[in-house]
Amino acid sequence: xxxxxxxxxxxxxxxxxxxxxxxxxxxxxxxxxxxxxxxxxxxxxxxxxxxxxxxxxxxxxxxxxxxxxxxxxxxxxxxxxxxxxxxxxxxxxxxxxxxxxxxxxxxxxxxxxxxxxxxxxxxxxxxxxxxxxxxxxxxxxxxxxxxxxxxxxxxxxxxxxxxxxxxxxxxxxxxxxxxxxxxxxxxxxxxxxxxxxxxxxxxxxxxxxxxxxxxxxxxxxxxxxxxxxxxxxxxxxxxxxxxxxxxxxxxxxxxxxxxxxxxxxxxxxxxxxxxxxxxxxxxxxxxxxxxxxxxxxxxxxxxxxxxxxxxxxxxxxxxxxxxxxxxxxxxxxx
Ligand code: DP6
Numbered sequence: 524x525x526x527x528x529x530x531x532x533x534x535x536x537x538x539x540x541x542x543x544x545x546x547x548x549x550x551x552x553x554x555x556x557x558x559x560x561x562x563x564x565x566x567x568x569x570x571x572x573x574x575x576x577x578x579x580x581x582x583x584x585x586x587x588x589x590x591x592x593x594x595x596x597x598x599x600x601x602x603x604x605x606x607x608x609x610x611x612x613x614x615x616x617x618x619x620x621x622x623x624x625x626x627x628x629x630x631x632x633x634x635x636x637x638x639x640x641x642x643x644x645x646x647x648x649x650x651x652x653x654x655x656x657x658x659x660x661x662x663x664x665x666x667x668x669x670x671x672x673x674x675x676x677x678x679x680x681x682x683x684x685x686x687x688x689x690x691x692x693x694x695x696x697x698x699x700x701x702x703x704x705x706x707x708x709x710x711x712x713x714x715x716x717x718x719x720x721x722x723x724x725x726x727x728x729x730x731x732x733x734x735x736x737x738x739x740x741x742x743x744x745x746x747x748x749x750x751x752x753x754x755x756x757x758x759x760x761x762x763x764x765x766x767x768x769x770x771x772x773x774x775x776x777x778x779x780x781x782x783x784x785x786x787x788x789x790x791x792x793x794x795x796x797x798x799x800x801x802x803x804x805x806x807x808x809x810x811x812x813x814x815x816x817x818x819x820x821x822x823x824x825x826x827x828x829x830x831x832x833x834x835x836x837x838x839x840x841x842x843x844x845x846x847x848x849x850x851x852x853x854x855x856x857x
Contacts, residue, residue, distance in 0.1 A: 536622070
């Protein structure tokens with residue numbers, strides 16, 4: 524290469540309904556359990572990757588700023604793409620989110636899905652989505668799922684090299700267009716990141732083996748609820764998986780407490796609404812934001828109820844969206 528070679532991509536965050544927590548191989552980033560998620564729309568990461576022969580190291584800008592720890596993860600991800608292409612060119616990466624980074628809104632999922640998509644295109648790699656999912660998984664587990672839109676399952680996989688620990692679409696977003704209201708209860712970066720939280724949990728939580736043993740049944744229940752578009756069944760299995768993951772992490776030493784008071788109050792509000800017949804359930808990841816998933820007819824009522832909860836700073840409403848895709852560079856800042 525003797526000149527700049529660039530591409531841009533957009534990917535959206537996903538929210539796990541049956542959670543990923545724990546690794547069976549940290550180096551390959553292989554999960555201890557399979558997981559099932561929904562990919563969102565409205566919220567996005569847009570990333571431009573430009574391989575440049577004039578650069579002697581990668582330059583990484585995230586939301587207009589440089590961050591050494593994130594830059595290291597981005598370079599490690601670019602290394603996987605460079606190895607695939609058999610090149611050693613450094614790159615300038617410019618990535619933006621339209622939602623708070625590192626506050627439990629899965630910015631690493633959309634971030635690494637967009638990076639892999641744009642980086643592969645800039646290098647001229649002809650990759651299948653499944654290949655991109657494997658590469659994105661190596662950079663951040665949940666990113667494997669943001670390669671695809673709608674309802675997505677990421678398989679535990681059986682092979683030691685991890686090539687079958689890949690995500691695949693279960694159902695299109697349009698086939699069951701549920702809505703999601705994200706109640707933002709803090710914009711601070713989380714105290715313990717997912718990778719460290721998973722490591723601590725595996726080493727110290729007495730519930731780790733029960734978590735792994737019971738996951739297959741949860742995946743089967745969620746899969747059939749999704750294929751049957753059975754809201755009540757999906758609500759039951761999703762809240763169960765969420766609370767079980769947090770119980771597992773709470774029992775680590777020291778315990779991982781990702782919620783604040785408003786998170787808990789939002790959980791109660793969602794359950795109260797469901798008690799009144801409103802089709803809504805909650806899920807919470809490794810941070811204090813609460814995601815309420817509902818039928819479209821209930822979206823306005825759910826958002827209004829969450830806005831009233833003391834400590835809720837904002838409620839962002841979104842539908843389900845598409846997987847990672849190429850965009851024109853002009854769309855980056857749009
Ligand atoms: C609680 O994908 O951020 O959101 O693979 O270490 O980068 P790494 O972890 P990450 O973990 C996400 C954990 C979760 C549950 C989920 O998304 O399934």
